[in-house]
Amino acid sequence: MGYLRASLGNRLTSEELQLLPAGFDRVGHVVIVSLPPELMHRTPDIAHALLELKNVHTVALREGAIAGRHREPRLKVIAGDPSTETVHREGGCWFKLDVARVMFSPGNLYERARLPKLVEPGEVIVDLFAGIGQFSIPIAKHAGPSRVYAVELNPVACGYLRENIRLNLVGHVVKPLLGDCSAVAPRGVADRVVLGILHVTHRYLPLALEVLKPSGGAIHYHESVPSGLRFERPIKRILGAAAGREVEILGKRVVKRYAPGVDHVVIDARVGKIECGKSAL
Numbered sequence: 001m002g003y004l005r006a007s008l009g010n011r012l013t014s015e016e017l018q019l020l021p022a023g024f025d026r027v028g029h030v031v032i033v034s035l036p037p038e039l040m041h042r043t044p045d046i047a048h049a050l051l052e053l054k055n056v057h058t059v060a061l062r063e064g065a066i067a068g069r070h071r072e073p074r075l076k077v078i079a080g081d082p083s084t085e086t087v088h089r090e091g092g093c094w095f096k097l098d099v100a101r102v103m104f105s106p107g108n109l110y111e112r113a114r115l116p117k118l119v120e121p122g123e124v125i126v127d128l129f130a131g132i133g134q135f136s137i138p139i140a141k142h143a144g145p146s147r148v149y150a151v152e153l154n155p156v157a158c159g160y161l162r163e164n165i166r167l168n169l170v171g172h173v174v175k176p177l178l179g180d181c182s183a184v185a186p187r188g189v190a191d192r193v194v195l196g197i198l199h200v201t202h203r204y205l206p207l208a209l210e211v212l213k214p215s216g217g218a219i220h221y222h223e224s225v226p227s228g229l230r231f232e233r234p235i236k237r238i239l240g241a242a243a244g245r246e247v248e249i250l251g252k253r254v255v256k257r258y259a260p261g262v263d264h265v266v267i268d269a270r271v272g273k274i275e276c277g278k279s280a281l
């Protein structure tokens with residue numbers, strides 16, 4: 001039985017108990033919960049049950065999907081400390097963020113731990129959609145790259161990225177770049193490019209190939225895709241963007257269920273060198 005069902009067993013009707021979410025997210029001192037409309041009148045009971053969890057000081061309600069180009073969450077504090085700025089500890093890294101202003105997905109936990117293990121010491125990494133450093137920081141901390149360029153468009157997220165670089169003592173490795181990756185990402189430098197965004201990722205494949213060294217390298221391509229096309233569509237898009245350059249698919253995995261019938265997947269691919277007379281674009 002889930003925590004909420006166990007702690008609210010005496011207060012909610014059996015119908016209401018059935019409607020409780022199976023889980024909730026925890027980022028630093030903040031718990032974030034989604035509730036169906038039928039349970040909104042029970043928000044105070046649910047919030048106070050969550051506030052009783054150890055080291056939880058704030059409970060926030062998810063009011064809608066993460067939206068917009070900056071991927072901003074829609075949350076409302078429903079109990080406890082109104083501050084949603086927190087420091088989240090994960091995999092030996094510190095992530096400072098305001099959960100009401102920038103995106104942090106607890107469902108990507110395994111991916112944040114997996115990616116650094118693929119990086120060879122001395123590599124140059126370009127993280128095109130760096131956020132607060134969800135991938136750049138663990139790579140810098142655990143994998144020994146020579147340089148990580150962390151590109152982020154949203155000034156708020158980029159501010160936290162800079163703080164996280166300081167908190168994790170990786171300022172000698174990670175270079176934050178504020179701006180649209182199409183404009184500010186360095187070209188021809190990377191052994192590995194991370195495309196950690198959904199919905200629009202395929203539009204940035206030509207850029208990712210330009211960012212790789214002319215000798216080629218690895219890309220980590222994230223996409224939200226109907227479950228029926230799970231790996232087929234992203235692989236087809238990578239092959240299409242490579243325009244004849246050699247491509248080896250190194251790995252494919254479902255990161256998480258994104259929505260009913262939609263998966264968040266990641267494809268690891270190695271793209272070969274630019275052939276003379278062939279364009280990558």
Ligand SMILES: C[S@@+](CC[C@H](N)C(=O)[O-])C[C@H]1O[C@@H](n2cnc3c(N)ncnc32)[C@H](O)[C@@H]1O
Nearest residue numbers: 070071129130131134152153154157180181196
């Ligand atoms: C969904 S978040 C993901 C952060 C991190 N990569 C992860 O997977 O946890 C995507 C981030 O990309 C940023 N972003 C969106 N378009 C961008 C662009 N054209 N150039 C640079 N950053 C961009 C957003 O502001 C947001 O912080």
